[in-house]
Amino acid sequence: MDKYILLLSIIGLASFAMAWMPAITKKSGISYSIIYVLAGAFLYWLFPSYLPSALPQNNASLTIHLSELVVIISLMGTGLKIDRSFTLRNWASPLKLVSISMLLTIAGAAAVGYYFLKLDIAAAVLLGAALAPTDPVLAADVQVGPPNKGAKSETRFTLTAEAGMNDGMAFPFTWLAIALAMMMNGKDAGLTSWLLYDVLYKISAGLIMGFILGKGAGYLVFSLPKKFSFLKTNDGFLAIALTLVVYGLTELLYGYGFIAVFVAAINFRHFEKGHGYHQNLHDVTDQSERLLIAVVLILFGGSLVSGILDALSWPIVIFTLLFLFIIRPVSVLAALFTARIHKKEKLAISFFGIRGIGTIFYLAFALNETGFNHQSQLWALVSFTILVSVFIHGLTAQPVIRHLKREMPVERTPE
Numbered sequence: 001m002d003k004y005i006l007l008l009s010i011i012g013l014a015s016f017a018m019a020w021m022p023a024i025t026k027k028s029g030i031s032y033s034i035i036y037v038l039a040g041a042f043l044y045w046l047f048p049s050y051l052p053s054a055l056p057q058n059n060a061s062l063t064i065h066l067s068e069l070v071v072i073i074s075l076m077g078t079g080l081k082i083d084r085s086f087t088l089r090n091w092a093s094p095l096k097l098v099s100i101s102m103l104l105t106i107a108g109a110a111a112v113g114y115y116f117l118k119l120d121i122a123a124a125v126l127l128g129a130a131l132a133p134t135d136p137v138l139a140a141d142v143q144v145g146p147p148n149k150g151a152k153s154e155t156r157f158t159l160t161a162e163a164g165m166n167d168g169m170a171f172p173f174t175w176l177a178i179a180l181a182m183m184m185n186g187k188d189a190g191l192t193s194w195l196l197y198d199v200l201y202k203i204s205a206g207l208i209m210g211f212i213l214g215k216g217a218g219y220l221v222f223s224l225p226k227k228f229s230f231l232k233t234n235d236g237f238l239a240i241a242l243t244l245v246v247y248g249l250t251e252l253l254y255g256y257g258f259i260a261v262f263v264a265a266i267n268f269r270h271f272e273k274g275h276g277y278h279q280n281l282h283d284v285t286d287q288s289e290r291l292l293i294a295v296v297l298i299l300f301g302g303s304l305v306s307g308i309l310d311a312l313s314w315p316i317v318i319f320t321l322l323f324l325f326i327i328r329p330v331s332v333l334a335a336l337f338t339a340r341i342h343k344k345e346k347l348a349i350s351f352f353g354i355r356g357i358g359t360i361f362y363l364a365f366a367l368n369e370t371g372f373n374h375q376s377q378l379w380a381l382v383s384f385t386i387l388v389s390v391f392i393h394g395l396t397a398q399p400v401i402r403h404l405k406r407e408m409p410v411e412r413t414p415e
Helices: 003-018 021-028 032-046 060-080 092-115 121-131 138-142 154-169 171-184 191-227 238-252 257-269 277-304 314-335 343-351 357-369 375-407
Strands: none
Touching (some): 003 032, 121 171, 138 154, 154 343, 171 191, 238 257, 238 277, 277 375
16 A cells, blocks of 8 residues: 555545535534544554654654644634724733733643642643643634624634634743753753743734734735735735744744734734625635644544553543643633623633644644653643543533523623
8 A cells, every 4th residue: 555645545535524524513513623533543543554653752843843834824814803903901801811811820730730740840831831822723613703704702702812812922931841941951041031032022022023014914915906906916825925924034033923923913904804805814724724734633633542642640631630620710710700791701711721733832842942851741641631622622612602602692892
């Protein structure tokens, strides 16, 4: 059997089937993430010697760059579909989540990792940083729909905006874990440098580059063609091009590209908010994201039967349950304690802290930067947490969102 042809056939079939997955998810109430993870596990169980290794430890560069590409395309798509204009009042709920809740989540996960799982401080902080961001990729079932499609619930908006923001904001804590690991290995890595460079400079650079490039792209696409009609374009692939340009230029300046892409998407989206071109752009990002995620989920499913869970233990199982059902919900409820939104919305937001591709990226990135202890245990921890999240959240997203839609169908900004 030709390995290349087999691989090509699998990718083709997975991509082909993805065209019907949103409809299947809507009809069945089961997220397509579950289907693809199970398909990946079955394929790697059936053809273990004919498929490339699915273990991220064996393909560090591929794991980093594939997960990175999926996340940045998803961040662009996430920004393009948010209709609500940015103000501190309008975005109060997600801003509380990306600050208060995220810090509490990282601290809680790191504390349990250090005291209960007996990880060292660097590995514990890395665990918290990798698990903290909610996923803009796998959380599509609980996010807002395409741009300019009418009323959207506070739950959907908050989860969408949170997923867009916190993927970038987890990076400083990943670098903190890297700095701690380097210090433990006897290398020079001061915490002052981390604060000034990895926190203040890189976040600022990401915000500024995202703002400038988003506004600049909006001017080129919407304003300039009004003066020079031959410059008008309706090509949806511009969204992917803009994603790569913003991410690449920001990273060249050593800023956080994740932050820049989302900020650029928001600024571009609201440059001429009601324009129908946004639908074309969103469609291309959505389709590209789903094609890539099909491959990633199959690889993830394959890793589950290839040994990534070899270090799984009862303490890891307990940690996962604590994280998903106590640490995340409690941190969100604490952050939203004073928010004037319905208690059912608060509970839904606290529950749907979906883990996924961003978590894989951060862990792979950090382990590639310097030496960490407990690497096998860390991969088992994040993989099992993602697996449980995919199944629990994938089975409950549609019923919960439908219930909230019946209860609170109209979008409203909290007072």
